[in-house]
Amino acid sequence: MVQYAQARLDHAFAALSDATRRGVLERLGRSDASITDLAEKFHMTLTGMKKHVGVLEQAGLVTTEKIGRVRTCTLGPRRLEQETAWLERYRQLWDARFDELDKVVNELKRKEKTDGRNDKE
Amino acid sequence: MDATTKSEPTHMKNRTTVERKSERELVVTRTINGPVRLVFEAWTKPELFRQWWVPKSLGMSLLSCEMDVRVGGRYRLEFAHGDSQLAFFGTYREVTPHSRLVWTNEESDEGPVTTVTFAEKGGKTLLVMHELYPSKEALDAAGTGAADAMAETFEQLDELLVTLAASSGRRET
Numbered sequence: 001m002v003q004y005a006q007a008r009l010d011h012a013f014a015a016l017s018d019a020t021r022r023g024v025l026e027r028l029g030r031s032d033a034s035i036t037d038l039a040e041k042f043h044m045t046l047t048g049m050k051k052h053v054g055v056l057e058q059a060g061l062v063t064t065e066k067i068g069r070v071r072t073c074t075l076g077p078r079r080l081e082q083e084t085a086w087l088e089r090y091r092q093l094w095d096a097r098f099d100e101l102d103k104v105v106n107e108l109k110r111k112e113k114t115d116g117r118n119d120k121e
Numbered sequence: 122m123d124a125t126t127k128s129e130p131t132h133m134k135n136r137t138t139v140e141r142k143s144e145r146e147l148v149v150t151r152t153i154n155g156p157v158r159l160v161f162e163a164w165t166k167p168e169l170f171r172q173w174w175v176p177k178s179l180g181m182s183l184l185s186c187e188m189d190v191r192v193g194g195r196y197r198l199e200f201a202h203g204d205s206q207l208a209f210f211g212t213y214r215e216v217t218p219h220s221r222l223v224w225t226n227e228e229s230d231e232g233p234v235t236t237v238t239f240a241e242k243g244g245k246t247l248l249v250m251h252e253l254y255p256s257k258e259a260l261d262a263a264g265t266g267a268a269d270a271m272a273e274t275f276e277q278l279d280e281l282l283v284t285l286a287a288s289s290g291r292r293e294t
Binding site: 029030031086087090091092093094095096097098099100101102103104105106108109112 | 134135137138139141147149151153154155156159160162163169172173174175176177178179246248250258261262264
C-alpha cells in the first residue's frame with residue numbers, strides 16, 4: 001500500500017514539476033483538447049506533447065481516449081465525480097452563507113420588534 | 122411579556138439547493154426566515170451584507186465592501202485568503218426594491234450575470250439566485266476549472282503526504 005502510494009506520489013510530483021504540464025492541466029480544466037490542439041497551443045511538436053500527456057496520464061491527472069484518428073485528453077480520471085463534488089461544495093458555500101443571512105435577518109426582526117415596542121412606550 | 126413573545130417556532134434549518142439548469146446556467150434556491158423587506162435590506166446595505174456574505178467556513182476574510190446599489194452603480198469586495206488578496210467587482214444592472222437584483226461579475230471575462238429574485242410567502246422569503254455564464258466553457262471552468270483542479274490535485278497530494286508520514290513513522294518505531 002505504502003509503495004503504491006509512494007509511486008503515485010512520485011508520479012504526481014514529477015508530473016507537476018514541469019510548467020508545460022501544469023499549463024496543460026490548466027487548459028484541460030477549461031475543456032477537453034486533442035494532443036494536436038495542445039501541441040499547437042504550447043508551441044511544441046506532437047511527439048513532445050505526447051510525452052508530457054503520457055506523464056500526466058501515468059500520474060492519473062489526465063485520461064486520454066482515441067476516437068478515430070484523434071486522441072482527446074480529459075482532466076482527471078473521474079471528471080464527472082469532480083463536477084458533482086464541485087456542485088456540492090458550491091451548495092455548501094451558499095448554505096453556509098444563507099445560514100448567516102438567516103441570522104442577520106433574525107437579528108433585524110428582533111431589533112424591529114424591540115424598537116416598535118420602545119416607540120409605543 | 123406580551124403575546125408576541127410566546128413560543129417562537131423552532132427555526133428549522135431551510136434547505137439550500139443548487140442545480141445546473143442548462144449548459145450556461147446555475148440556480149441556487151433557499152428560503153430565509155424573515156419578510157422580504159428585511160432580506161432585501163440585508164442584500165443591499167453593505168454593513169449588513171458583510172455580516173453574512175463571507176461565512177467562516179470559506180477560510181477568507183472580507184477586507185472591504187463597497188456597494189452602490191442602484192442601476193449602473195458599482196460594487197467591489199476585497200478578500201484576504203491566506204497571503205493573497207482577491208477582488209470581486211461589477212455593476213448593478215437592475216435594482217427593484219424587495220423583488221429583484223441583477224449584477225455583473227467583471228473580475229474575469231467569463232464571469233456570470235447574477236439575478237436574485239425575492240418572493241415573500243407567509244412571512245418568509247424565497248430566494249432564487251440565477252447565474253448565467255457567457256458560455257458552457259465558462260461555467261465548466263468555474264466548476265472543474267483550473268484553480269479547482271490544481272487545488273484538488275494538491276489536496277490529494279497533501280493527503281498522500283499525511284498517509285506516508287504516518288506509515289513511515291510507524292516503520293521507524
